[in-house]
Amino acid sequence: MFVVVGLGNPGKEYEDTRHNVGFKVIDILAENNNIDIKKIKHKAMIGEGKIGDKKVLLVKPLTYMNLSGESVLDIYKYYKIDKDKIIIIYDDIDLDVGKIRIRKKGGPGTHNGMRSIIKCLNFEDFPRIRIGVGKPLKGQDLAYFVLSKFYKDEIPSLNEALNKSALAIETIIKENIDIAMNKFNG
Template sequence: MYVIVGLGNPGRQYENTRHNVGFDVIDILSKNNNIEVKKIKHKALIGEGRIGNEKVILVKPQTYMNLSGQSVLDIYKYYKVNPENIIVIYDDIDLNVGRIRIRKKGSAGTHNGMRSIIYNLQFDNFPRIRIGVSKPEKGQDLASFVLSKFKKEEIEPLNETLNRAASAIEAIIKEGIDLSMNKYNG
């Protein structure tokens, strides 16, 4: 079984913002695999279904970004899933729009949602997919930047990236993380 966690903030005002790209990828996976993500459980919206031959749980924590780890910890304890089978998708300001980066494990960097997850789980050896949202302009407040919507010219490359990220997750589940990294990183 795989638990796929997309990070974001609940509420209409956060839809289509840079910080919510994790939610956006969950929506694509939901649509492509006919998995409804509407059950409220473990402080999250979740949906259970299959990708390939594997059972999956799609997760959109409803705790707000900085407390995402509370929801992920509840799910981890309840389903007793292997750390290697928890996949987290989140925004990364160090990658330009149009880029994704898949890693098997690692630190949280400057991302508060990932900090919360690693702090709550007490381990960091789970796969993650970082989605590029670019850096704020010089002097622009980071919080207001990640909560802003994408520029018109970023929408097309962003949509391609979100779909590539969803395909990368499906590849991790069906073919393994190494093949997915070889195919989608770069």
């Protein structure tokens, strides 16, 4: 089984913010693969289904970003998943809006949600997809920036990146991460 975790914050006020692109990708995957995300379990909204012939669990942690690791650890322990079957999707301020980057492993960078996950799991060798959300303006508070909505002119690039991320995840699950990296890392 694959566990696909989109990072974000629960609640209407965070819905279309830069920090919630992970949730958006989970919604696209759910829609494209007829998976209902309605169950609350493991401190998350979850949906079980299939992508291709592989069983998947789609996850939107309800712990708020900085405590995402609590939900991921709970799922990891409960389902006893292989490390390489956990895929995390999250926002990255070091990539331009519309860019995505797939990696097999790595550190958390400046991302508090990833810091929490790596701290709770006590390992960092799991696949991840980073979605570019752009950089804050000079002097702009980082927290304010990632909790802000996208500018109108960024939306087309953002939507392209979200859809590309969903396709990349489907490729990782149906084929493998190397094929996904070759195909989607521009």
